[in-house]
Amino acid sequence: xxxxxxxxxxxxxxxxxxxxxxxxxxxxxxxxxxxxxxxxxxxxxxxxxxxxxxxxxxxxxxxxxxxxxxxxxxxxxxxxxxxxxxxxxxxxxxxxxxxxxxxxxxxxxxxxxxxxxxxxxxxxxxxxxxxxxxxxxxxxxxxxxxxxxxxxxxxxxxxxxxxxxxxxxxxxxxxxxxxxxxxxxxxxxxxxxxxxxxxxxxxxxxxxxxxxxxxxxxxxxxxxxxxxxxxxxxxxxxxxxxxxxxxxxxxxxxxxxxxxxxxxxxxxxxxxxxxxxxxxxxxxxxxxxxxxxxxxxxxxxxxxxxxxxxxxxxxxxxxxxxxxxxxxxxxxxxxxxxxxxxxxxxxxxxxxxxxxxxxxxxxxxxxxxxxxxxxxxxxxxxxxxxxxxxxxxxxxxxxxxxxxxxxxxxxxxxxxxxxxxxxxxxxxxxxxxxxxxxxxxxxxxxxxxxxxxxxxxxxxxxxxxxxxxxxxxxxxxxxxxxxxxxxx
Numbered sequence: 001x002x003x004x005x006x007x008x009x010x011x012x013x014x015x016x017x018x019x020x021x022x023x024x025x026x027x028x029x030x031x032x033x034x035x036x037x038x039x040x041x042x043x044x045x046x047x048x049x050x051x052x053x054x055x056x057x058x059x060x061x062x063x064x065x066x067x068x069x070x071x072x073x074x075x076x077x078x079x080x081x082x083x084x085x086x087x088x089x090x091x092x093x094x095x096x097x098x099x100x101x102x103x104x105x106x107x108x109x110x111x112x113x114x115x116x117x118x119x120x121x122x123x124x125x126x127x128x129x130x131x132x133x134x135x136x137x138x139x140x141x142x143x144x145x146x147x148x149x150x151x152x153x154x155x156x157x158x159x160x161x162x163x164x165x166x167x168x169x170x171x172x173x174x175x176x177x178x179x180x181x182x183x184x185x186x187x188x189x190x191x192x193x194x195x196x197x198x199x200x201x202x203x204x205x206x207x208x209x210x211x212x213x214x215x216x217x218x219x220x221x222x223x224x225x226x227x228x229x230x231x232x233x234x235x236x237x238x239x240x241x242x243x244x245x246x247x248x249x250x251x252x253x254x255x256x257x258x259x260x261x262x263x264x265x266x267x268x269x270x271x272x273x274x275x276x277x278x279x280x281x282x283x284x285x286x287x288x289x290x291x292x293x294x295x296x297x298x299x300x301x302x303x304x305x306x307x308x309x310x311x312x313x314x315x316x317x318x319x320x321x322x323x324x325x326x327x328x329x330x331x332x333x334x335x336x337x338x339x340x341x342x343x344x345x346x347x348x349x350x351x352x353x354x355x356x357x358x359x360x361x362x363x364x365x366x367x368x369x370x371x372x373x374x375x376x377x378x379x380x381x382x383x384x385x386x387x388x389x390x391x392x393x394x395x396x397x398x399x400x401x402x403x404x405x406x407x408x409x410x411x412x413x414x415x416x417x418x419x420x421x422x423x424x425x426x427x428x429x430x431x432x433x434x435x436x437x438x439x440x441x442x443x444x445x446x447x448x449x450x451x452x453x454x455x456x457x458x459x460x461x462x463x464x465x466x467x468x469x470x471x472x473x474x475x476x477x478x479x480x481x482x483x484x485x486x487x488x
Contacts, residue, residue, distance in 0.1 A: 003323050009297060010316040012287035014069040017151050018279075019182075020062045021141075021173060022158030022165060024076030024101065025110040025128075026083045026090075027056030027311055034117040044122060046115055055090050055097075056112055058158035060272050060311055061187075064279030066096035067313035068301070070286070073148045075100045075141065077133055077164045083109035100148050102140045104133070110162055119352035132163045142172040149176035153286035156278055157186040157196070170196055183285050186236070187278045193234040201291070202236045203278055206243045217241070220249070220259055227251035240295060242277055242302065250295050258292060260299050263326075272311035273302045308347060318343075331414040334422055338436055341384060341423040345437040348382045356380030357439035358469075359430040361393045363402040365412050375469045376443040377418035384421045384437055385413055386430040395428070429454045442466045 029052045034044040055063050055074075062072035074091070078084040078101050087109065091099040110128040114121055133141060141164065149155060155173050159165040165188075174197050177184050184199040192212055193202045206217040213233075215226040227239055231253055238252040247261030280301040284294035297319070304314045304322055321340065325333050336344065345355050358376050362369055362385070377383045387410055393402040402409065410422050425433050434442065434455035442459040446468045450456065456466045 003320065005293075006297070006300075006320060006323050009284060009287065009289055009293065010069065010320065012289070013283040014316075016070045016153060016283050016286040017073070018065050018070055018282045018286055019073045019075065019145070019149050019152045019155045019176075020058050020065070020158060021075045021145060021155060021169065022058030022061070022187075023110065023160035023162040024055070024059045024074065024078060024087065024164075025057035025112055025160075026053060026087050027060070028053050028111060028113040030113065030115045032115075032117055034122070044117070046117055046122065053086055053090065054311060055087065055094070056311065057110065057160055057162075058156075058164075059087070059090075060275040061156055061158050061279050061282075062097045063094065064272075064276050064301075064313045065283060066094055067315055068279060068283055068319075069096075069316055070279075070283045071096050071098070073098045073100055073152065075102070075144045075148065077102050077104055077107065077137065077141065077162075079103065079107045079109040080105045081109055083111050083127075098148075100144045102137060102144060104137045106134065119350075128162060130162055132166050133169075138166055138168050141166075141169050145169065145172040145176055149173075149182060150180055152180070152182055153288075154282040155182050155184045156282045157184065157188070157199075158275070158278065159186065159188045159190060161189045167195065174198070185278060185282055185285070187274060193230060193236055193239075196234065196236065198235040198237065200236070200285075201238045201240055201281065202230075202234070203240045203242070203274070203281065204230075205274060206241055206246075209239075209241050217243075220257075223249045223259075224251075224257045227257055238291060240277075240281065240298075242274060248277075248295055248299050250291060252291060258295070260295050262299055262303050273306050275311075276305045276314065277302045308350065331411055334414040334419065335410050336421050336423050338423060338425075338433065341421055341433070342436040344421055345382075345384065345439070349438070349440075353381035354379075354440045355437065356383045356441045356443055357386065357430075357434055357437050358383070358443040359386030359388070359425070359433070360445075361388045361397065361402060362409050362413055363393065363397075363404055370416070370418075372445055372469045373416060373418040376467075379443065379467055380439075380441050382420045383418060384423065384433075384439065385419050386433045387413065387422050387424045389424050389426040392426050392428065431455055431458075434458055438462060438464075440464045443469055446470050 032046040032049045036045050038045050058076050062074040065072040080103050107129045113125045115123045185201045186196050186199050187203045209226050210217040213226045213229045216222045217226050230239055241249045250258045277298045280298040281294050284297050300319055301314050304318055305312050348355050390406050413419050413422050442455055444453045453466050
């Protein structure tokens with residue numbers, strides 16, 4: 001997307017109201033470390049370290065809407081149990097999400113509990129009731145839809161098949177949409193789309209489309225045939241199919257299929273990516289954007305969320321930064337502000353990657369620098385280099401330095417495979433960068449002593465380590481300049 005158009009769209013969706021109707025869940029995450037196999041059975045033993053909870057299912061759609069700047073009303077079904085109370089507390093903490101949950105004493109609240117170690121999910125345990133809502137409960141859901149749809153431009157149906165999205169609930173959404181001029185988007189796990197009626201958009205993934213149509217969905221041509229069959233079998237005005245690394249395909253009734261793709265992202269976790277697409281499409285349409293532009297934004301948002309660990313969200317700032325990054329060359333993309341460095345380092349850590357940090361002037365690159373950076377990179381999965389600005393080099397090295405300006409030094413460093421990110425700093429020391437990056441390993445040259453390494457106390461304080469790289473004798477910028485006759 002054009003960056004300025006994206007900025008305008010982000011401004012337009014801020015404060016847009018969306019109603020989310022569907023199967024609300026509590027996502028619980030148990031994380032720990034596996035170091036042995038059980039003596040009782042051939043299974044890993046997870047040493048519990050921490051636990052977290054968040055809104056799941058339709059609740060995660062609402063979270064994504066709030067993260068993107070919209071206002072969500074969440075309508076769903078919970079039990080009268082401790083997980084329902086946890087969901088209530090989570091909703092209280094979401095300023096831009098309003099809960100309109102209906103309780104049923106005869107149901108349990110749906111809970112998905114995931115156990116993971118080192119970024120790898122080991123097991124998921126589901127607690128749920130899969131049955132249509134009872135008639136009396138259904139009436140309360142229908143009333144909640146009528147009461148809350150008056151100011152919303154879009155109604156999102158998040159149907160996981162747990163029993164909330166009944167024919168009566170679908171009819172209530174269609175009636176509310178007609179009465180208030182809203183649009184309806186459906187994200188469905190069902191084996192068919194016909195029972196949703198004349199909704200504006202249905203959003204399956206490729207596997208779901210294949211299951212509904214009994215057709216393959218690998219190539220563009222196969223997708224087009226499957227979409228044609230799906231449209232023929234339902235009354236939806238359009239179908240948007242998500243295709244993982246292949247992007248999205250949008251079929252509008254009576255028009256040619258539009259295939260949308262981006263450079264394949266570095267996928268870490270696809271959990272919740274469909275919810276992000278649903279939220280982004282809903283918000284963009286609520287702001288008045290056409291389907292094609294909404295699809296572009298949804299693809300951008302999903303390409304970012306799959307790079308994060310767990311069920312995550314994305315912000316307008318991340319979308320704009322990502323789109324700006326596509327205009328940069330691969331080398332320029334390695335040069336980051338303090339803010340982007342902080343975010344990247346945090347993202348790497350959540351993926352279980354070891355983050356390293358070093359710093360220097362790197363004025364005239366020589367074999368000593370190459371050996372140093374190569375060794376530093378061998379001690380971590382991602383290496384951040386703090387690069388002195390021209391003024392800070394001059395303050396440390398004197399007049400005449402640097403020989404190469406900041407932009408040139410940064411571009412040369414960016415060309416090295418050992419370097420993953422470069423962040424300039426103007427201070428006398430890189431302590432602010434170290435505090436922001438929170439590296440697992442802090443690296444300096446062998447000409448330093450451990451006691452002389454700036455930031456050692458910080459890094460060791462959060463459990464990291466400080467290492468000294470081998471100093472290659474006879475190679476330095478100062479000696480190189482002297483040999484060239486540039487220093488007296």
